[in-house]
Amino acid sequence: SYVLTQPPSVSVAPGETATIPCGGNNIEGKSVHWYQQRPGLAPVLVIYLDSDRPSGIPRRFSGANSGNTATLSISRVEVGDEADYYCQVWDSSTQHVMFGGGTKLTVL
Amino acid sequence: EVQLVESGGGLVQSGESLRLSCVASGFSFSSNWMHWVRQGPGKGLLWVSRITSDGRRTNFADAVKGRFTISRDNAKNTLYLQMNSLRAEDTAVYYCATGAGIMGATGGFDIWGQGTMVAVSS
Numbered sequence: 475s476y477v478l479t480q481p482p483s484v485s486v487a488p489g490e491t492a493t494i495p496c497g498g499n500n501i502e503g504k505s506v507h508w509y510q511q512r513p514g515l516a517p518v519l520v521i522y523l524d525s526d527r528p529s530g531i532p533r534r535f536s537g538a539n540s541g542n543t544a545t546l547s548i549s550r551v552e553v554g555d556e557a558d559y560y561c562q563v564w565d566s567s568t569q570h571v572m573f574g575g576g577t578k579l580t581v582l
Numbered sequence: 583e584v585q586l587v588e589s590g591g592g593l594v595q596s597g598e599s600l601r602l603s604c605v606a607s608g609f610s611f612s613s614n615w616m617h618w619v620r621q622g623p624g625k626g627l628l629w630v631s632r633i634t635s636d637g638r639r640t641n642f643a644d645a646v647k648g649r650f651t652i653s654r655d656n657a658k659n660t661l662y663l664q665m666n667s668l669r670a671e672d673t674a675v676y677y678c679a680t681g682a683g684i685m686g687a688t689g690g691f692d693i694w695g696q697g698t699m700v701a702v703s704s
Contacts, residue, residue: 475644507690509627516677516697517627522690560627564688569641571617571629571689 476565478574485580492548494577496561499542504563506544508537511558511576520559521546548579556581584608584693586678591698598668598702604661604678604695612656615686618663620674621697630676631663632687646672670704 479497486492496506506524509517519528521537524544534549548555561574590602604616618630631642631652640652651664661678676698679691 505688505690507685509691511627516694517679517691518694519681519690519692522681522685522692528692558626562627562689570643571619571632573619573627573629576626 475568475570476563476572478561478563478572480559480561480574480577482575483578483580485582486551487582488551488553490551492551492555492579494546494548494559494579496544496546496574497542498544498563501542501544501563502540504539506537506539507562508535508546509560509562510555511560512556517560551579551581553581555579586680586693586695588676588678588695588698591676591700593701593703594668596669596702596704599664599666600668600700602663602665602676602678602698602700604663606659606661606680609693611659614680614682616652616654616661617679617691618652618661619677619679619691620672620700621677622671622674625674628674633661634687665700668700668702670702673700673702675699 508521510520511517520535524539525537536547538545558576560576565572585607588604617632633640633652637654649667653662678695680686680693681691
C-alpha cells in the first residue's frame, strides 16, 4: 500500500514560517489534503487538492506538491496553530484512503 | 447547520460486537460517500471504511476487513459501522466523515463528527 511519511515534530517561533513535509513515492501524481487536529477535537480540513483552502481557513495556510514531497506551510505562525497536522491521499491501487503519521507543530 | 453526530461507543470485551451510528444533518446525506476514520490513544488517524452514496459498494482497511461492516439508511440520514470480533487494537475514537463531490469518495473531508470512543478490554 501507499506510504506517507511525516516528521513526528516541527518547532517554530511565533511569527516565523512552519513547513511540514509529507513524503510519498511520486506524490505529485496524487491529490494531497491536509488536516489540523487540536487535542481532544476532530480533525479540520485546512488544505485540499494540494493547495486550495476551504472557506474560513486563513491565507497563512498554503500547500504545494512536487516530486516526492508535498508541503504544508504556515506563515506568521501563532500560538493557536499548535496542533497535529496530517496529510492524506487516495491510494487508487488498494481503494484506500491513506493518512500520514502526523506531525506535531510546537510554537516555541 | 452541517453536522455529523456519532453514537454507540462503549467498553466491550475482546471478541464482542458493537454497532456505531452517525446521524447527518444540514446537507444532502444521500448524495455523499461516507467514511469511518479511527484514532487510537495517542496515535494518528487511520481510515477504516467507506460506502457509496447508494450503499451498494464498500471498501475496508485490511485491519478490519472481514470483521467490520459499513451500511447506511438514507431515509434516516444515518451511517452505521457494525464491528464484530473486536480486539484490543480496535480501541480508538471512531469518527464519521465526508466531503463534497469527488472528495467525498477519496478524501478531502470537510465534515467530521465529534467522535465516539470504543474501548476493547482483553
